[in-house]
Amino acid sequence: MTDFLGARDDHDFLSGYLDGELTADERAGVEAQLATSAELRAELADVTAARDAVRGLPRREAPAGFWDAVLATVAAEPVEATEGGEAAPVVALDERRRRRARAWRIAGAAAAAAAVVLAVILVPGQRQVRPNVTGAATQHAASSSDLGDSIGPITAAVPLMRPR
Amino acid sequence: MADGVPSWEEVARDHGRFLYNVAYRLAGNDDDAQDLVQEALLRVRKGLERYQPGSLEGWLARIVTNVFLDEMRRRKRRPTDALPEDPGRVLPPAPAADEVQRGLSDEIQHALEELPEEFRVPVVLCDVSDLSYEQIADATGVPIGTVRSRIHRGRRMLRASLTAGGVTGP
Numbered sequence: 001m002t003d004f005l006g007a008r009d010d011h012d013f014l015s016g017y018l019d020g021e022l023t024a025d026e027r028a029g030v031e032a033q034l035a036t037s038a039e040l041r042a043e044l045a046d047v048t049a050a051r052d053a054v055r056g057l058p059r060r061e062a063p064a065g066f067w068d069a070v071l072a073t074v075a076a077e078p079v080e081a082t083e084g085g086e087a088a089p090v091v092a093l094d095e096r097r098r099r100r101a102r103a104w105r106i107a108g109a110a111a112a113a114a115a116v117v118l119a120v121i122l123v124p125g126q127r128q129v130r131p132n133v134t135g136a137a138t139q140h141a142a143s144s145s146d147l148g149d150s151i152g153p154i155t156a157a158v159p160l161m162r163p164r
Numbered sequence: 165m166a167d168g169v170p171s172w173e174e175v176a177r178d179h180g181r182f183l184y185n186v187a188y189r190l191a192g193n194d195d196d197a198q199d200l201v202q203e204a205l206l207r208v209r210k211g212l213e214r215y216q217p218g219s220l221e222g223w224l225a226r227i228v229t230n231v232f233l234d235e236m237r238r239r240k241r242r243p244t245d246a247l248p249e250d251p252g253r254v255l256p257p258a259p260a261a262d263e264v265q266r267g268l269s270d271e272i273q274h275a276l277e278e279l280p281e282e283f284r285v286p287v288v289l290c291d292v293s294d295l296s297y298e299q300i301a302d303a304t305g306v307p308i309g310t311v312r313s314r315i316h317r318g319r320r321m322l323r324a325s326l327t328a329g330g331v332t333g334p
Contacts, residue, residue, distance in 0.1 A: 015316035050319040054291040060188040074205045
């Protein structure tokens with residue numbers, strides 16, 4: 001039987017054992033030594049706890065609006081011919097972040113305009129009014145091009161509906 | 165999809181959440197994770213013609229890992245060149261459902277971030293991306309024995325860090 005665990009300091013076969021990455025012989029060797037060594041059993045318990053902790057982490061979700069922004073940004077990038085391997089980045093990540101932020105604001109403005117249209121359509125008793133959606137969207141698009149502006153003030157900034 | 169090769173938009177739609185989660189566990193924060201995902205999708209778009217149908221998530225994990233390591237190398241060359249905060253950003257990170265679970269998750273994430281990259285990357289690829297040792301060896305360009313050793317040592321360091329922080333169970 002292989003005595004690899006006793007001859008090594010790192011005991012890395014324990015993680016291989018835990019992950020099902022050993023051959024049948026290696027697995028039998030680990031199990032035989034686990035049966036006789038409390039130290040190895042304690043180490044296996046430690047790496048099992050660490051593995052379970054990481055595997056138990058919840059899936060991290062991107063914030064709302066991220067995917068629309070990143071898809072728009074990636075689609076807008078020119079595709080350059082490259083030779084073999086992965087394409088090298090041609091723009092620093094911080095510049096990419098600024099581009100994505102712009103796309104994010106545009107998507108936000110579009111969503112705000114869509115929300116105005118929906119509100120007008122869905123609010124009962126207000127079918128006789130004409131929303132100034134074009135004006136609101138135009139004004140908001142102009143104001144949102146300023147980096148410091150947010151999408152929030154659109155509803156307060158302009159009269160959204162006016163009587164015929 | 166043509167010849168088993170998806171478009172980059174399909175990759176983003178079907179595997180974007182996987183990509184984001186791996187990026188977040190490597191980087192440790194949402195801002196950097198978003199940058200990593202964006203750069204990874206750019207590389208996916210430019211490199212799809214070279215993709216050989218197989219383990220798509222293994223391929224994606226390799227790409228986002230390379231983006232992460234490239235960025236880490238760049239920051240080491242320019243240690244004061246941290247990614248700037250975006251003054252126009254108005255959306256907060258997605259909130260976790262449960263504060264207690266979030267606190268525990270934060271402790272584990274913090275312990276992950278404390279691991280040196282050569283240990284953090286294989287641990288994340290194994291336990292977050294669920295890649296085999298062979299896939300991790302392929303993604304990181306190191307021998308499979310080194311992968312096994314780094315995963316084991318990474319887990320031991322992680323366990324020691326969690327225990328020192330008072331986290332005794334997963």
